[in-house]
Amino acid sequence: MTDTAVNAATSTDSTSTDSASTDFASKPPIVDRDFAEKFLWAVDRPLEYSVYQMIHEWWSVAPQAAIDDYEAELLGLDGASDFLAQRYLSEPLAIDDLGQCAEGTLGKAYHSFIVDNGLDANLLVNYKAFHDKQETDGKLDRLPKDLNYMSLRLSQIHDFAHTIAGFSPDPAGEIKMAAFHLAQLRYPYHSMRLAVTSAHFAFVSPRYMEAIMDAMTIGWMMGRKAKNLHFTRWEDEINTPLADVQARLGIDRSIDVDLTSA
Numbered sequence: 001m002t003d004t005a006v007n008a009a010t011s012t013d014s015t016s017t018d019s020a021s022t023d024f025a026s027k028p029p030i031v032d033r034d035f036a037e038k039f040l041w042a043v044d045r046p047l048e049y050s051v052y053q054m055i056h057e058w059w060s061v062a063p064q065a066a067i068d069d070y071e072a073e074l075l076g077l078d079g080a081s082d083f084l085a086q087r088y089l090s091e092p093l094a095i096d097d098l099g100q101c102a103e104g105t106l107g108k109a110y111h112s113f114i115v116d117n118g119l120d121a122n123l124l125v126n127y128k129a130f131h132d133k134q135e136t137d138g139k140l141d142r143l144p145k146d147l148n149y150m151s152l153r154l155s156q157i158h159d160f161a162h163t164i165a166g167f168s169p170d171p172a173g174e175i176k177m178a179a180f181h182l183a184q185l186r187y188p189y190h191s192m193r194l195a196v197t198s199a200h201f202a203f204v205s206p207r208y209m210e211a212i213m214d215a216m217t218i219g220w221m222m223g224r225k226a227k228n229l230h231f232t233r234w235e236d237e238i239n240t241p242l243a244d245v246q247a248r249l250g251i252d253r254s255i256d257v258d259l260t261s262a
Contacts, residue, residue, distance in 0.1 A: 095111060099111045179215070183223025
């Protein structure tokens with residue numbers, strides 16, 4: 001490229017940048033700027049201000065088009081309409097009873113996942129109290145009813161999903177799980193989770209970039225390849241062999257590999 005061409009290209013780029021800056025300043029924001037500040041809090045320290053908290057601050061200021069898109073994505077999924085109409089939430093599971101399930105069953109594997117990792121078998125109970133408080137405060141007034149219900153159901157099946165997909169509850173496993181959920185459900189919590197995580201490694205901790213991108217890719221590919229697991233009453237299948245559940249859904253565990261040793 002000649003000097004003249006370089007100068008011309010540089011001049012054009014400069015003009016475009018100046019023009020874009022002028023246009024940018026004259027247009028109203030789409031993302032609420034107060035919420036954007038909270039997003040950055042999560043990016044700064046995701047373990048101190050989590051997406052779990054942040055998403056409840058979003059609904060009252062979310063662009064209506066985004067809310068409509070998320071609702072349309074959910075309602076367009078195979079099996080969603082029938083399941084959503086039931087508004088099914090199970091009674092709290094008795095972890096000791098699950099321990100009596102036969103070896104190899106979904107119930108036994110779920111029991112082991114909860115007990116071995118020191119988790120809460122009834123996450124929904126605690127989440128629902130927090131969720132109800134947000135509703136009382138009016139923060140969820142613009143949350144469509146189907147998405148509202150799904151937020152509760154997701155908290156109830158989260159550890160079933162871990163058990164079925166085979167993801168551990170450590171940071172890498174949680175990122176894989178979020179990507180898996182997003183691949184199948186397109187729910188805003190999971191898109192925000194991955195957005196915060198991506199922004200954190202981009203702007204705060206680049207050293208985590210490879211491990212995070214590997215986890216996101218594995219979860220996304222497994223979720224895309226498998227049948228949707230979100231519209232099944234897994235509580236009714238605790239005596240079904242886990243291998244049969246995974247085969248029915250097409251869970252491909254061969255995708256979940258440690259790429260650092262490749």
